[in-house]
Structure formats: C-alpha cells, structure tokens
Amino acid sequence: MNSRSQPQLFPLTRLLVRLLLSELNALLYTLGLAAHHLKTACLYFLSGKLSLKQYLEQAAFIGVDALGISLILTLFSGMVIALQVxxxxxxxxxxxxxxxxxxxxxxxxxxxxxxxxxxxxMVGSAYSAELATMTIQNQVDALKVLHVNPVRYLILPRVCASMTMLPLMTILTAMAGIVGGMVISYFIGGLNYNNYLESVWRQVQPHDIYGALVKAAVFGGLIALLSTTIGLSTTGGSREVGISTTRAVVWSFIAMSIADFVLSFIFFSGVS
Amino acid sequence: MAEQPMIQLENISKQYDGRTIFGGINLSIAPQEIMAIIGPSGCGKSTLLRVISGLETPETGTVKLADNNLTLVFQYSALFDSLTVFENVAFSLIETPDINTHVAHHNYSEEQLRAMVAEKLELVGLGDIQDLYPNQLSGGMQKRVSFARAIMSDPKIILYDEPTSGLDPMASTMIEDYILEVRNQTQATSIVVTHNLSTIHRVAHRVCLLYGGKIQWMGTSQEFFESDNSYARQFAHASLQGPMALRNI
Structure with missing residues (x-):
C-alpha cells in the first residue's frame, strides 16, 4: 500500500479528536465512578460511619485554606458591582x-x-493531589488490605466537610461582598450607609438565602466528590498526579458551572 | 502433606490489557510455612501476591484461604504519610472494622494502644519513635514500621512484597531475621516475593520460580541451590546463560 507516501490530511485534527475522545472516555469513567462512590458514601453516612474526628479535621482544613481567599474574591466582586452601578x-x-x-x-x-x-x-486540587499520591504509593491498597473502605475513610469525611463548610463560608463571604459594595457606594456614589443597608434589607428574601446555601452545599459536594474520585482513580507516576490535579480543577469548574445554572433556574428563574 | 493448606491457588490466571501475566497457577501452602516466590522482574510475582491478597481479581481460578486474617507488607512500605508512626501501627485497631460486628475497635484507651504499639515496635527492633512521621525515618525503619503495622492484628497469613529491596546487606539480614521472628511469634503462614538469594537461603522453607506466566520450578530452598533444573540453576547462579531470556528480564 502506498498510504505511507500520501500526505495525511488534517493530522492535527486527528490528534485533537483522539485527545477529545480520550478525555471524554475519562470523563464518563469518572462520572460513573463518582456516582458509585456517592452511593457508597451515602450508605456509610446513613449507617453512622462518619468519623467525627476526620470530619472536623477536613472542615478545619477547608476553612483555614479557602476562607481567606473566598472573602477577598467576594469582597472585591461586591466592590466592582457597586463601582459600576x-x-x-x-x-x-x-x-x-x-x-x-x-x-x-x-x-x-x-x-x-x-x-x-x-x-x-485551594482544596479540590489538594484533595486530588493527596489522594492520587496515596494511590500511586500503595497507601490506598494498604487501606484495603487493612479492611478499611477508602470511600468511608477518604471520601465521606471530605464530602461532608465540604458540603457543610461551603454554606457557612458563603454566609461570611456574602457579608463581605455586601460590605464591600457599601463602602464603594459611599465613596463613589455618595450613598450613606443607612440607605444602602435599608435597600439591602428590603431586597433580600429568605429564598435568596436558602438558594445561596443550597447552591454552596451542592458545589461543595460536587467539588469534593469529583476531586477525590479523580485522585483515587489515578494510575502511573508523578506526571499522572499532575494530570489528575489539573483534571480535578477543570472538571470541578465545569460541574459547578452546570450546577449553578440548574440551581439558579430552579430557585430564581420565576421569582421576579 | 496431609494437613489442610492455609493458602490454595487453583488454576489462577491474570491478564492486563489483553496480555497474559500468568496462567494456570496451582499452588498450595501449608500452615506456618514460608514460601518464597522468585523470578525475574516483570514475571508477575507481585501481581500474584495482589491476587492472593484480594487487591486484584483473577481472570480464572480460585484463591482459597483457610483464614481471612491476612496482611500484605508492601515493597515501599506504603505507610500513611500524614499519620504518625503510632497512628500507622495502631491503624488496624482504630479503623479496621471487626470481621464479625463490622464495628471499629474503639474500646482501647490511648494508653493501651500506645503500649500495644510499643510492644510491636519492640518486636521489630524499634524504640520510642511513636510520635515521628514516616518521612522522618530511614527506608529500613519505614519497612520495619510497616511490619509492625502488618502484625498488629495478629494475622494468620502475611504476604511480603520484596521486603529487602533497596536495603543494604546488613539491613536485609535484619529484615530477614524479623520475618523469622514474626513467624515464630504469630505462627503465621508467609509468602515472600523476593529476588534476594540470601532471603531464599535464610528464610524460605520452599521456593516457587515463576517465569513466562508459569511456575517453572518448585522445591525446598536447599533443593533450589542444588537443583539441576535449568531455570533454578540460572537464577541461583545469577547467570545470563539459560532459558530465561535477558530481553524479558
């Protein structure tokens, strides 16, 4: 056959398609595995197998690691909105x-x-890297040999901590954002604090708060579940740990964006 | 042997990505026996150990264990690096659910646990290192801590995956002594995957040579060093001449 001598049409396209198919394959595999892990974690949770010590350790880790940066991000977001309007x-x-x-x-x-x-x-990437390293160093196999289910020991406390800490952090960050907007409104728009706060008080309804809290809890669950699942399904060496960490961050962003749209539609689309 | 075997493998085969690692493996190990599984790198020794421990599922065949209280000592220790030595060694008592009740053994006080951990660490020649982290220990010490962790639940079957790899000859001798000591203390049946001739000589009762996906030779450790079998002879003399091809090693 003379196929070797013929120039290949669109060689980069073929490579790109292969990469996309491989990523899609990994995505479907991870989603299936995450669903299985979620079911197992729920069963352990319902049978009271959540370790309080591990839960508190993870909750403290999330709070210490991510609260500062989320406060800064939301503070400045509130300031930017106020600046523009x-x-x-x-x-x-x-x-x-x-x-x-x-x-x-x-x-x-x-x-x-x-x-x-x-x-x-701050946290999802750390979860993925930590669990991927544990996997390639046989620490997860060691858990299995010691008859400890990795889902109970590694995933359940992280998912529970993330689902409860994100709503708490969201309350604090929302307050920071509103205060940031208030300060900018005072200096740029010349609005006094009382009028601003009265306007906030008039507008905020209980369902806005519930919606925000439910969104945060769902985001927390998704981030922890995806990051830990990707970490636990890592095979290979240090290069694969890096790939898993990147993948956990990218897929968590995508999953969170989709969940954000769905939840906004459910909670807020018919409100006004 | 009239005694019922502690470990029995019947027609075990394992494949990865369509490639057969081994097939038709039949093996029977008596209680308290120490069996060495040897063979060149990549012949499937560690995979066979993972199949016996239940970490891998074989494509065909069955693994019959007379007692499910089994542990595996990993090649690179696999200590939990975010936990202290104390937490690592006591892990099975704190976290592992009881086989019958499925509830973790939480009824020990910290003092009791520390005393039990100290006893196991003493058995493997380690002193007061309970509050250190694995990354503060040498390779040999990590290996001994992983021994202590493995024997904490008084297992009846202990699998060792290349316990002396990466250690100097003196540390290797010490590890071999601990394997014998642990066996004497726990009366456990052991399988040791190794390349090390000294380990075969000093520790093993029987030797099983794996190559090309099959058991090529099996006999006592004394027979191994005196055997005329071409596979056993090549391995025992570390020779490049013989049926085990260098390209596959």
Missing part, C-alpha cells in the same frame, strides 16, 4: 437600588460561586 443609579435618582442590586448579585450568584472557586483552587 452606584454612580449611574445615583445620577438617575435610583440610588436606593444600589444595595438591592449588589446584595442580589452577591447572594444569589457571586458568594456561592466565588467561594466554590476558592475551594476548587
């Missing part, structure tokens, strides 16, 4: 809406999402 709305005589607008954006979207981003980058 305060002057304009004041000029239009609608200054009393600045607080409402900032608080709605912060509570419904930015606080849970920015907290999620912080947790993905």
């Amino acid at each position: 305060a002057q304009e709305l004041t000029k239009q005589g609608a200054g009393e809406l600045v607080g409402a607008l900032v608080s709605m954006a912060i509570l419904r979207e930015l606080a849970p999402v920015m907290t999620g981003f912080a947790v993905i980058s």
Whole structure:
C-alpha cells in the first residue's frame, strides 16, 4: 500500500479528536465512578460511619485554606458591582437600588460561586493531589488490605466537610461582598450607609438565602466528590498526579458551572 | 502433606490489557510455612501476591484461604504519610472494622494502644519513635514500621512484597531475621516475593520460580541451590546463560 507516501490530511485534527475522545472516555469513567462512590458514601453516612474526628479535621482544613481567599474574591466582586452601578443609579435618582442590586448579585450568584472557586483552587486540587499520591504509593491498597473502605475513610469525611463548610463560608463571604459594595457606594456614589443597608434589607428574601446555601452545599459536594474520585482513580507516576490535579480543577469548574445554572433556574428563574 | 493448606491457588490466571501475566497457577501452602516466590522482574510475582491478597481479581481460578486474617507488607512500605508512626501501627485497631460486628475497635484507651504499639515496635527492633512521621525515618525503619503495622492484628497469613529491596546487606539480614521472628511469634503462614538469594537461603522453607506466566520450578530452598533444573540453576547462579531470556528480564 502506498498510504505511507500520501500526505495525511488534517493530522492535527486527528490528534485533537483522539485527545477529545480520550478525555471524554475519562470523563464518563469518572462520572460513573463518582456516582458509585456517592452511593457508597451515602450508605456509610446513613449507617453512622462518619468519623467525627476526620470530619472536623477536613472542615478545619477547608476553612483555614479557602476562607481567606473566598472573602477577598467576594469582597472585591461586591466592590466592582457597586463601582459600576452606584454612580449611574445615583445620577438617575435610583440610588436606593444600589444595595438591592449588589446584595442580589452577591447572594444569589457571586458568594456561592466565588467561594466554590476558592475551594476548587485551594482544596479540590489538594484533595486530588493527596489522594492520587496515596494511590500511586500503595497507601490506598494498604487501606484495603487493612479492611478499611477508602470511600468511608477518604471520601465521606471530605464530602461532608465540604458540603457543610461551603454554606457557612458563603454566609461570611456574602457579608463581605455586601460590605464591600457599601463602602464603594459611599465613596463613589455618595450613598450613606443607612440607605444602602435599608435597600439591602428590603431586597433580600429568605429564598435568596436558602438558594445561596443550597447552591454552596451542592458545589461543595460536587467539588469534593469529583476531586477525590479523580485522585483515587489515578494510575502511573508523578506526571499522572499532575494530570489528575489539573483534571480535578477543570472538571470541578465545569460541574459547578452546570450546577449553578440548574440551581439558579430552579430557585430564581420565576421569582421576579 | 496431609494437613489442610492455609493458602490454595487453583488454576489462577491474570491478564492486563489483553496480555497474559500468568496462567494456570496451582499452588498450595501449608500452615506456618514460608514460601518464597522468585523470578525475574516483570514475571508477575507481585501481581500474584495482589491476587492472593484480594487487591486484584483473577481472570480464572480460585484463591482459597483457610483464614481471612491476612496482611500484605508492601515493597515501599506504603505507610500513611500524614499519620504518625503510632497512628500507622495502631491503624488496624482504630479503623479496621471487626470481621464479625463490622464495628471499629474503639474500646482501647490511648494508653493501651500506645503500649500495644510499643510492644510491636519492640518486636521489630524499634524504640520510642511513636510520635515521628514516616518521612522522618530511614527506608529500613519505614519497612520495619510497616511490619509492625502488618502484625498488629495478629494475622494468620502475611504476604511480603520484596521486603529487602533497596536495603543494604546488613539491613536485609535484619529484615530477614524479623520475618523469622514474626513467624515464630504469630505462627503465621508467609509468602515472600523476593529476588534476594540470601532471603531464599535464610528464610524460605520452599521456593516457587515463576517465569513466562508459569511456575517453572518448585522445591525446598536447599533443593533450589542444588537443583539441576535449568531455570533454578540460572537464577541461583545469577547467570545470563539459560532459558530465561535477558530481553524479558
């Protein structure tokens, strides 16, 4: 056959397609595995097998690692929104809406999402790298030999800690974002603090808070579940640990964005 | 042997990505026996150990164990690096569920656990290192801590995956002594995967030589060093001439 001598058409396309198919294959495998891990973790949780000590260790780890950066991210997000709308709305005589607008954006979207981003980058990546290293160093096999289920020991406390810490962190970050907006509204838009806070108070409804908390809990569960599953399914060496960590971060971002849309649709699409 | 075997492998085969690692493996190991599994690198010795321990599922065949209280000492120790030596060694008592009740043994006080850990560490020649982390220990010490962790639950079957690899000859001799000591103390049946002729000579009762996916030779350790079998002779003399091809090693 003379196929060797013929120039290949679109050689890069073929490579790209192969890479995409391989990534899709890995994605489907990970999703299946994550669903299996979730089911196993739920069964352990319902039978009271969550170790309080490990849960508290993980909760402390998430708080210490990610709270600072999520506070900074949301504080500045609130300031940016206020910066963009305060002057304009004041000029239009609608200054009393600045607080409402900032608080709605912060509570419904930015606080849970920015907290999620912080947790993905600081905690999800650490989970994935830690568990991938444990896997390639046979530490996970050692757990199995000692009759300890890795899902109970490694995944359950991380998922529970993440699902409970993210809502708590979201409350704090939302407060930071609203305060950031208030400070900027005062200096740029000339709005006094009382008017701003009154506007916030008028706008914020209980379902905004519930929605934000549910979003944060779902994001926390998704981030921890995906990161730990990707870590535990790592094979190979140090290069694969790096690939798993990157994959955990990218897929957590994507999963969180999809969940954000779905939850926003459920909680907020018909509200106004 | 009239005694019921502690470990019995019947027609075990294992494949990876369509490639047969080994096939038709039949092996029977008596209680308290120490069996050495030897063979060139990549012949499937560690995989066979993983199949026996239940970490891998064989494509065909069955593994019959007379007692499920089994442990595996990993080649690179596999200590939990975020836990202290104390937490590593006591791990099976703190976290492992009881085989019957499925509840972790939480009824020990920390003082009791520390005393039990100290006893096991003493058995492998280690002193007061309970509060150190694995990365603060030498390779030989890590290996001995992994021995202590393995014997904490008084296993009836102990599998050793290349216990002397990466150690100097004196440390290797010490590890061999501990394998014998642990066997004497626990009366456990042991399988030792090794390349080390000294380990075969000093520790093993019987030797099983694996190559090309099959058991090529089996006999006592004394027979191994005196055998005319071409595989056993090549391995015992570390020779490049023989049926085991260098390209496959």
